[in-house]
Amino acid sequence: MEKKLFINLGRCIACRACEVACEKEHGVSFISVYEFRDIAVPLNCRHCEKAPCIDVCPTKAIYRDEDGAVVIDESKCIGCYMCSAVCPYAIPIVDPVKELAVKCDLCAERRKDGKAPLCASVCPTDAIIYADLNEVMEEKRRRKAERIVEAQRKAVETFAYFG
């Protein structure tokens, strides 16, 4: 099953480890954490299923690779930034040196070696995870089970106390 980047906004503590790691890997950070009053949003390319950037690119420089990541082919990009204009999150940014559009490629180099994208690897609270849907569901079930056990133990203790 295809692996995806899952983001749990409730777990993000805005430590910006992902930003630092991304900048170290790519030279520019393709992920940014936006802090709001009560929640932080780590935002990178969502690799949309219906990606408007792929549809709109006049030179067909944007394509979906075998892992489902939306990637820009540097040799074809001419820097018109139409992708950025149609992106709901304004994700593609201007590379100041090459003057081309650049964006998150889900760490293509790391994926070749079978590793997870760096932002998911470094996230200390697992707010960003790289997994398939079944793995995520499995984790959710395990946590629910742990809660049931905890509740059961509490119930037993309470009964023991009151006799």
Next chain:
Amino acid sequence: MTVLRTELCIGCGVCAKACPRSAISIFEDAVRKVVFQPEKCGNCSFECNAVCPTKALEGKPTAVELTFEFATCASCGKRLSLVKPEAEYLAERLADLGEDPEIAFLCENCKRNRLFDVANKYEAYLG
């Protein structure tokens, strides 16, 4: 054959960026001017024809100078880097995809501010 359908041109300037001989140039101040100079055309594989998103170009372009007004952000009124027909074209493409066409008329900051609503909805959904 030299054809440029000026009514189809959205002034995106992609052709100018693709042209290997700078026969098409863009000038930007208060408005964007796209200047076609077919006399500069030479050995090329008609890159401009291939990239034109509305297929306004066929073969060599005709010598013409087109002026376009810049679009403004629908939310904050800031001038966008897109010209009006270009933004309208992108909005149409977004509508075809089932996305919110409004996105084409928003600046980067206003797009990101929309996140606030998304984050709140997400919290409400998680409970």
